[in-house]
Amino acid sequence: DAKTTQPNSMESNEEEPVHLPCNHSTISGTDYIHWYRQLPSQGPEYVIHGLTSNVNNRMASLAIAEDRKSSTLILHRATLRDAAVYYCIQSRGVGGTSYGKLTFGQGTILTVHP
Amino acid sequence: DGGITQSPKYLFRKEGQNVTLSCEQNLNHDAMYWYRQDPGQGLRLIYYSQIVNDFQKGDIAEGYSVSREKKESFPLTVTSAQKNPTAFYLCATFKERDRGGYTFGSGTRLTVV
Numbered sequence: 646d647a648k649t650t651q652p653n654s655m656e657s658n659e660e661e662p663v664h665l666p667c668n669h670s671t672i673s674g675t676d677y678i679h680w681y682r683q684l685p686s687q688g689p690e691y692v693i694h695g696l697t698s699n700v701n702n703r704m705a706s707l708a709i710a711e712d713r714k715s716s717t718l719i720l721h722r723a724t725l726r727d728a729a730v731y732y733c734i735q736s737r738g739v740g741g742t743s744y745g746k747l748t749f750g751q752g753t754i755l756t757v758h759p
Numbered sequence: 760d761g762g763i764t765q766s767p768k769y770l771f772r773k774e775g776q777n778v779t780l781s782c783e784q785n786l787n788h789d790a791m792y793w794y795r796q797d798p799g800q801g802l803r804l805i806y807y808s809q810i811v812n813d814f815q816k817g818d819i820a821e822g823y824s825v826s827r828e829k830k831e832s833f834p835l836t837v838t839s840a841q842k843n844p845t846a847f848y849l850c851a852t853f854k855e856r857d858r859g860g861y862t863f864g865s866g867t868r869l870t871v872v
Contacts, residue, residue, distance in 0.1 A: 679860060679861075681860075681861070686847070686866070686868070687865060687866065688849050688851070688863030688864050688865055688866050689802070689849070689861075689863050690863070691860035691861060691862070694860055732801065746792070746804055746807055746817065747802075747804075747861065748801075748804070748818075749794075749801035749802035749803070750801045751799070751800060751801050752801060
């Protein structure tokens with residue numbers, strides 16, 4: 646699985662939007678982009694995933710560039726509970742599905758200030 | 760509520776001993792995974808299983824073994840051949856039709872003493 650590139654850390658203020666970038670320049674047509682986040686001493690939590698179109702759910706939005714070589718996870722209003730390590734993962738789909746083992750990099754440490 | 764149960768939460772092992780980490784799920788998910796996480800690092804895949812009685816090596820399988828005799832269970836044995844077993848171990852499941860993605864357990868922290 647190809648590696649993605651993320652900033653080591655980012656900071657935000659509470660109730661402000663946060664844009665977490667991710668580069669995946671080697672992405673191919675069947676590769677999905679997944680985002681997970683992890684609190685200390687806990688398992689990662691699924692945030693969102695997408696293939697080509699922008700995606701929205703109750704937690705966040707995922708904006709995928711037209712050439713799919715980069716994407717941005719958007720937290721619309723950061724809260725203190727959003728402080729975590731955020732992982733952007735490129736995963737090759739299997740059989741037209743998003744099925745594929747995930748390879749986690751070091752992620753982005755998000756700090757949220759009150 | 761459905762979920763993944765990993766036990767024990769903390770485990771101490773003497774050098775040269777084998778230990779088995781438990782992972783049980785009641786989500787009816789087909790695929791199960793074992794990851795290892797070292798301090799300040801991302802997760803690395805040890806083994807995964809897509810169906811009962813079948814499993815594949817991940818990126819760092821040496822020194823580990825697994826079994827998948829039941830859909831609900833995917834235990835991981837850390838053998839004495841694993842030279843640096845101290846780490847945080849995470850079990851995960853996945854079901855394609857589940858739009859929630861992968862589900863992770865709360866982890867087992869293994870320390871060699």
